[in-house]
Amino acid sequence: MPKQEFPFPMPNGWFCITRSHELKKGEVKSLKFCEKEIVAFRTESGTLAVLDAFCPHLGAHLGKGGCINGETIECPFHAWRWNTDGSCAEIPYAKNFPPKAKDTKIFNYPCVEVNGFIWAWHHLHQEEPTWEVPAIEGFNGDNDKWGKIYHYDYNINTVLQEIAENDVDAAHFPKVHGSPSLPETEAIIDGIYKKTIAETLYNPNNNVSEEHKVKNHEMFTTTFTRESWGLGTVGLKMMNLPPEGGEFIMINASCPVDNKHSILRWSMRVSKNTEDDLGMAIIDGIANGVLDDLSIWDNKSYVSDPILCDGDGPISKFRKWVSQFYSEPLSG
Numbered sequence: 001m002p003k004q005e006f007p008f009p010m011p012n013g014w015f016c017i018t019r020s021h022e023l024k025k026g027e028v029k030s031l032k033f034c035e036k037e038i039v040a041f042r043t044e045s046g047t048l049a050v051l052d053a054f055c056p057h058l059g060a061h062l063g064k065g066g067c068i069n070g071e072t073i074e075c076p077f078h079a080w081r082w083n084t085d086g087s088c089a090e091i092p093y094a095k096n097f098p099p100k101a102k103d104t105k106i107f108n109y110p111c112v113e114v115n116g117f118i119w120a121w122h123h124l125h126q127e128e129p130t131w132e133v134p135a136i137e138g139f140n141g142d143n144d145k146w147g148k149i150y151h152y153d154y155n156i157n158t159v160l161q162e163i164a165e166n167d168v169d170a171a172h173f174p175k176v177h178g179s180p181s182l183p184e185t186e187a188i189i190d191g192i193y194k195k196t197i198a199e200t201l202y203n204p205n206n207n208v209s210e211e212h213k214v215k216n217h218e219m220f221t222t223t224f225t226r227e228s229w230g231l232g233t234v235g236l237k238m239m240n241l242p243p244e245g246g247e248f249i250m251i252n253a254s255c256p257v258d259n260k261h262s263i264l265r266w267s268m269r270v271s272k273n274t275e276d277d278l279g280m281a282i283i284d285g286i287a288n289g290v291l292d293d294l295s296i297w298d299n300k301s302y303v304s305d306p307i308l309c310d311g312d313g314p315i316s317k318f319r320k321w322v323s324q325f326y327s328e329p330l331s332g
């Protein structure tokens with residue numbers, strides 16, 4: 001059987017294009033997003049905008065030498081200035097403002113900042129957002145309960161659907177990640193929202209770097225809860241950590257680059273009553289765990305009609321849920 005390429009078009013939804021602290025006032029950032037070149041920028045007052053990257057005048061890339069001029073982005077080619085809504089603000093050398101320039105807009109992506117990330121909305125037919133990015137506990141200035149935030153970024157050679165399917169693929173955890181038991185996974189679905197709950201035996205030294213391994217720590221039973229809002233936003237929580245019932249929380253903020261590449265941006269922290277060697281081991285082990293998947297994702301073929309058994313987890317239920325995020329039917 002020849003290798004089957006992924007049939008998915010670019011999905012609709014909110015996706016993370018960068019972290020908030022990585023885009024400062026007066027800065028322009030060139031990015032790739034859903035098979036398009038875009039620019040994210042903050043004006044001098046700090047207003048955020050995300051536009052298609054190419055100037056409609058003569059096609060210069062606004063992210064390659066473009067700069068902020070007041071509340072506009074200035075083209076590096078002829079210094080045409082564009083407002084945050086994509087309209088033309090000024091042509092510095094023109095004696096008369098062309099009517100066509102008044103009617104032209106660079107496409108402006110809806111964008112928001114929440115959870116420490118900048119999110120842009122993608123829809124294949126440029127329809128408006130149909131849900132909001134949720135504010136997730138522990139990542140919006142609510143620091144009294146939580147310890148330090150750790151950031152990890154990954155460039156992945158596959159599409160978001162394949163990455164997200166791992167959450168419900170219970171049987172891969174023992175083989176790929178060395179989990180000591182097969183997690184019992186339940187999936188709850190409500191519109192664009194999906195929640196999976198898995199009770200599992202956890203080895204705190206699994207996938208942990210040598211420097212962060214904990215001594216004299218036995219395996220313990222914990223509950224993993226994963227909440228997803230579309231394909232771009234996942235919140236994960238691990239509860240009842242020893243010895244005092246601590247918690248681990250994480251955000252997976254994803255971005256489809258094109259039909260073969262994705263970026264994952266993770267933020268993780270533990271509650272202050274777990275901010276010790278065990279807490280660091282959990283963070284390090286989960287950060288390293290995704291590396292186990294890379295070889296599989298790099299080389300696998302997409303199977304549209306898989307042979308499933310009762311221990312595989314709710315994969316069919318997941319695929320039915322995820323189909324709503326595409327404007328075109330899957331081809332195969």
